[in-house]
Amino acid sequence: MPIEFDGPVSSANATTLRQVIEALLQRIQARDADLDLSALGRIVVTDTLQAAEQRFGATPVAGEHLSRIVADGTRFALLFDGARLWQILEGDGAEIARLIHHLHKECWRLHDAARPAPEADAQDAPLARALAPIVAAMWQEYRINRRSAWSLPADSDLLLNHLAALVEALPAAMQEEITLYYADQNLDELFAKSLGRIAHLMQAMAHVQGYLDGMGQPLAAVSAEMHARVAQSFLSPLWLTTAQHLAAGHGIAAGELADAPLRRDVQAAFATFGLQLRESDDGDVWVDVQPLTRPETLH
Known part of the structure; x- marks a missing residue:
């Protein structure tokens, strides 16, 4: 899984961030055998999340948020706010637990994104x-x-x-x-x-x-x-x-x-x-x- 880093904070901590992300993904996939992440093309950890969203053609989400799933050609990219991610890793165990759960839910969103719901039938009431x-x-x-x-x-x-x-x-x-x-x-x-x-x-x-x-x-x-x-x-x-x-x-x-x-x-x-x-x-x-x-x- 390609993991890219953009910005001074994200790049300076790239080794640790990569190890953490890869370890968490392995743990989640080992626990959820039916989780399919084949639609995830890459992960981008960036200091400028809004700018990254715009580069991928997505409208930036209002307010602060840790990550965003965006279209990336025929697949998807998972964008992370690198500065916030590093801040969480420097925090206490409760913050780490919330990060694990957040990534877990993002994985299932990616799973579902690869299986879009059928479009509404024009004949529907x-x-x-x-x-x-x-x-x-x-x-x-x-x-x-x-x-x-x-x-x-x-x-x-x-x-x-x-x-x-x-x-x-x-x-x-x-x-x-x-x-x-x-x-x-x-x-x-x-x-x-x-x-x-x-x-x-x-x-x-x-x-x-x-x-x-x-x-x-x-x-x-x-x-x-x-x-x-x-x-x-x-x-x-x-x-x-x-x-x-x-x-x-x-x-x-x-x-x-x-x-x-x-x-x-x-x-x-x-x-x-x-x-x-x-x-x-x-x-x-x-x-x-x-x-x-x-x-x-x-x-």
């Missing part, structure tokens, strides 16, 4: 096409986390704090969107904004459930507090059905049989907040807005 990106994101989060759960750092919260914040904030946020709709009757804006909020929720659920299933642990065993919070919130029925559908779909080939139950879960999430999704007679997606629900009844 409008609602199926509209919800397809949410379902695809749920599967990505679930499958990658489930397969990489063995390298999860001991101090990881599994994104539970983030999910708890969503559970707390979403009812009032959705209520606000519906209130604004009643004021201006802009159904397209209501659908777009609520779609973003529901997509975020469903992706966060799939993220957590992937880790739980990979660990073979129910939520109650990992966090009794979060288990109680979910059970007492609007999320409870969604949590149970989505967990079942993700676990069942993981065991079958990707496709409609696995996707259809998750689409129903997404529709159920909308319905929780009084929004009924349906297909109109002219082949479009329509939202029926139910009478306003008091936010306190959703907590």
